[in-house]
Amino acid sequence: MSKVSDMIHRVNVPTPFPVGDVNCYLIDGDPLTLIDVGPKTDQALQTLAEGISQAGYKLSDVRQIILTHGHVDHMGLAAHILRVSEGLVKNEVPVLIHSEDLVRVSDFVGFTERRTESYVKIMKYSGVPSTEMPGISARILSRYFIGLGDSVPCARGLQDGDVVHTGIGNLRVLWVPGHSQGSICMVSEKDRLVFSGDHVLPGISSNPSLDFDITSEIPMVTHMRSLERMRSLKGFLVLPGHREQITDLVHRLNELAAEYDRKLNEAEQLLESSPKSVYEISRVIYGQYDTQNMILALAECHDLLRILERRGLAVLQTDSGIVRAKQP
Numbered sequence: 001m002s003k004v005s006d007m008i009h010r011v012n013v014p015t016p017f018p019v020g021d022v023n024c025y026l027i028d029g030d031p032l033t034l035i036d037v038g039p040k041t042d043q044a045l046q047t048l049a050e051g052i053s054q055a056g057y058k059l060s061d062v063r064q065i066i067l068t069h070g071h072v073d074h075m076g077l078a079a080h081i082l083r084v085s086e087g088l089v090k091n092e093v094p095v096l097i098h099s100e101d102l103v104r105v106s107d108f109v110g111f112t113e114r115r116t117e118s119y120v121k122i123m124k125y126s127g128v129p130s131t132e133m134p135g136i137s138a139r140i141l142s143r144y145f146i147g148l149g150d151s152v153p154c155a156r157g158l159q160d161g162d163v164v165h166t167g168i169g170n171l172r173v174l175w176v177p178g179h180s181q182g183s184i185c186m187v188s189e190k191d192r193l194v195f196s197g198d199h200v201l202p203g204i205s206s207n208p209s210l211d212f213d214i215t216s217e218i219p220m221v222t223h224m225r226s227l228e229r230m231r232s233l234k235g236f237l238v239l240p241g242h243r244e245q246i247t248d249l250v251h252r253l254n255e256l257a258a259e260y261d262r263k264l265n266e267a268e269q270l271l272e273s274s275p276k277s278v279y280e281i282s283r284v285i286y287g288q289y290d291t292q293n294m295i296l297a298l299a300e301c302h303d304l305l306r307i308l309e310r311r312g313l314a315v316l317q318t319d320s321g322i323v324r325a326k327q328p
């Protein structure tokens with residue numbers, strides 16, 4: 001546990017994912033509020049409980065949970081915390097998440113099953129060689145993810161502009177779809193700080209392409225537009241969902257915009273020699289990723305190609321179930 005301020009404590013909770021620890025923020029005062037909770041593993045639960053205890057509380061003292069988005073490394077333990085708290089308080093502990101991500105939490109199992117089917121689909125149409133997909137099926141994947149969380153049927157939906165009362169005053173919901181459709185930042189105008197979830201992270205670009213089957217809009221485009229929305233928070237301290245805080249938000253936004261431009265240029269150049277599958281392009285742009293990062297790389301790469309297509313710089317064709325891009 002580390003202190004962000006007198007009233008805000010940060011607990012670094014381990015996850016089984018390459019991204020490493022997730023930052024969970026405990027806000028002192030009434031109601032005792034937790035922003036993001038970590039995945040449902042014994043190690044994460046123990047670390048979270050210890051961090052909360054170092055701040056002078058018990059897990060069962062938590063009276064409000066805000067989830068920055070519905071990914072399992074941020075929401076997995078929410079149901080467990082409700083169970084330990086609800087035996088002690090008459091009023092339920094609200095679990096708040098943007099309405100676009102509500103189903104991820106209220107029907108975690110059903111949503112995860114549907115989502116993992118689409119993960120396997122993207123591996124197939126990206127042209128991943130069968131030798132690189134050993135043992136990966138939708139069933140195996142969904143069993144793995146379902147083990148890391150529980151449904152919270154009573155979770156409540158937030159909207160852009162809603163205000164949530166916490167011990168440090170009101171936090172305003174800033175809806176920033178992209179990384180997930182329901183990603184939000186929680187903004188404290190008074191303290192000039194923003195809990196950014198995975199929307200903007202230091203050192204790594206958060207994957208903007210995992211919601212590929214939900215919307216006809218290209219998630220990466222939506223994500224970039226949402227990053228631009230953050231410019232209104234110039235000078236605010238950013239408390240992200242992973243890694244350390246960001247003190248110069250505008251500089252970080254400029255870096256991210258440049259990084260996406262660089263990837264787009266690289267993808268465009270790769271089409272000059274010959275048509276390529278999503279997988280082939282991803283191996284050049286993202287290098288030697290492991291199986292855990294494969295879905296992230298393929299989804300993002302597919303977005304890059306869709307953006308090039310929209311700009312008239314590439315043509316996407318499906319042949320024998322595999323998407324290939326070529327120069328127009």
Ligand SMILES: [Zn+2]
Nearest residue numbers: 069071179198
């Ligand atoms: Zn995430």
